[in-house]
Amino acid sequence: MATARPPTEYRLLAELELAFDQLIERVEALCEVYRRSPGAAWALHTPTPDAEWLRRVLLDFWYQDGQDGRATRSHVGLVAANDTLLEEVARVNAAKATFAALLSEIRAKAASLIPELKAVLPFRHPALHSHLRGQGLARLQLKQCWRAIPIADAPLARVRLAWYSSGRSIKKLSVREAEQKLLALDSEAPHVRIQLRRLAGIPSAEPLAQVQKQAPLMRANLFFAEPLADGRSRRAMNVALPLFIPSHDGRLPSYNQPPPAPSEKRTRAKRSDEKLADEVFLPSLRVYRYRG
Template identity: 70%
Template sequence: MAAVEAMNAAPEYRLLARLEAAYDTLIDASEALATTWRSEGGEAWAFGEACADATWLHRALLDFWYQDGQDGRSTRSHVGLIAATPPLMDGAREVNAAKRAFADLLGQIREEVPSLLPEVKAVLPFRHPELHDHLRGSGLARLHLKQCWRAIPLAPAPVARVRLAWYASGRSIKRLSVREAEQKLLALDTDAPHVRIQLRQLAGIPDGEPLAQVQQQAPLMRANLFFLDPLEDGHIRRAMNVALPLFIPADEGRLPSHNLPPQHPPEKRTRARRSDERLEQEPFLPSLRVYRYRH
C-alpha cells in the first residue's frame, strides 16, 4: 500500500521515498557488518579506546548524529584498524555501496528540490528511533547527513605495516577574482576602519589579478599503508585519511604492525614551508583570509 502511494505521489515525494529506502538499506548493511565482525572475531584496535569491541564498532559505524554544540561543518572521527576476513571486507564494500546510493539521492534532492531538505532531516531520524534513544531527552535527535554517507576506508590489499600520524597542515584554496573579493568585503561592515583599509588595498591591484581564499582544515588522522606486494600501479605505499575504522584484508584475522599516534594533534605546524609556496605568507585581505599569489 505504501509503495502504491509513493508511486502516485508528486515526483519530489517519490524521491523522498527512495531516499528513505536507501537510508534503511544503509542502516541494515551497517548492522549486518557489525554482526559479521562479532562472528568473525578478527583483531582490532581503536584509537583512544580501552577496548576495540563490538560495541565500539557498532557505535562507529552508526554514528549519524549531531552532538550538543557540534559545528555543522565538522564530523566526529572513529579512528581504528580492523583485520578483515573476506566476508568482512565484502560487508564493508556493501556498506560503502549503500552510502554511495544514499549520497547520490541526497545530491539529486539538493539539486532538484532543495526545499525538501528540511523534511528529509525531520523524517529520517525517526525511521530507526532506537539508534538515537540517548538523544531523545535532550531534543538532539538531529541527523548529520555527512556522517551518514562518508565512506569506510578500505585497504586495497594486505598490508605489512601501518603508520598513523596527525595531519594538521591541510587547507582548501579557492580562487577569487578582484571583483568577487570586493563583493565579499562590501557585504561586511563598510563603516569599520579595517574593512575600508582592505577595500583601498584591493583597489590598488590590477582587476585581472587572481586571489586565493584559504580555509584551514581541522586536523585529521592519516594512515600510511605499506603493502606486502606492489599494487597494480606499482606502488608499495599509499596514504589514506581515516575518519572511520580502516578495514585491512587479513585472511587470518590478524592486524599488521602499527604504531600508536599521540592522543592530540600538534599545536603548531610541524612541516617546513615549501620553498615553492605559491601564496604570500601574510594575508592580503585578513577579514576574508585572502592571499595574493607570489610574483
C-alpha cells in the first residue's frame, strides 16, 4: 500500500506546478508581444532571430540526451526592446524568481520530490512535451527554468561580446574534509580505499585544493548611451540568454560579432592554479596538492 504524502509535500508540489504553469504562460505572452511588434535582433547561432527563435530559446528548459546534469545551454543574442516588451521580460523574470524560491524550499524540506518534478512537470503542457520528446528532450533542467533573462539598465551606445574562460574554480579543503567526501562516496570501493590510504599518508594540516573546470561564458560589456544616475558609464555581465536592450526606435546599438565558439587556447594569464601539482591527488574528488 502506497504511503500518503505529508501535507507539506502536497502543498509544495501544487505551488510549484502552478509556478511552472505561470512561467510558461509569461514566456508565451512575452513572445506574442514580440511577434506583434518585433524590434531588431541578433543571435550568435542563427541568421533569423525572429519570434519563433525567441520562443524556442526562452522555453529551453530541458535536458538533451547525454547532457551533463551540471551543464546548461546558452543562447547568446541581443534584442531591441520597447517599454511594453521590457515589462513582459520583467514579468517572466518575476515568475522565474517565484519558481526558484519554491524550488529552494522543496530542496530544503522535501528533496525527494525533485526527480519526480523533473519528469512530471512537462506533462502539464502536452503539446510542448510531445514536440520536445520527439527531439530527445524529456526531463526538466531546473536551472534553465529559473535563470533570469538579462536586461540592460538603460539604452546602450554599444555592446562588445567576448568569450570568457575562467578556466578552473579552486576550493580549499582540509584533509579531514577530503576524507569525509571520500567516505560519502563508497568507503568499500577499491578505488576509494586507495585514495583514503593516500590521504592518510600526508600531514593532517596540509591544505588541499578541489578543482572544478568551468564552462566558457559569453561576457557582454555594455556601454551606456548616457551615464546612469550613479555615474556608471559601463557594465559587464554574463549573457546565457538573449540580452534585452531598451530601445525607443527598435534598433540595436553597435555590437561586434564574436566567434561562434571559444578558442581552445588559453589566453588569460596564469593564475594561482599554477601553484597546484600537475597530477591529481584524489581523482574521485578532483583534489590536488599544492606544490612544495
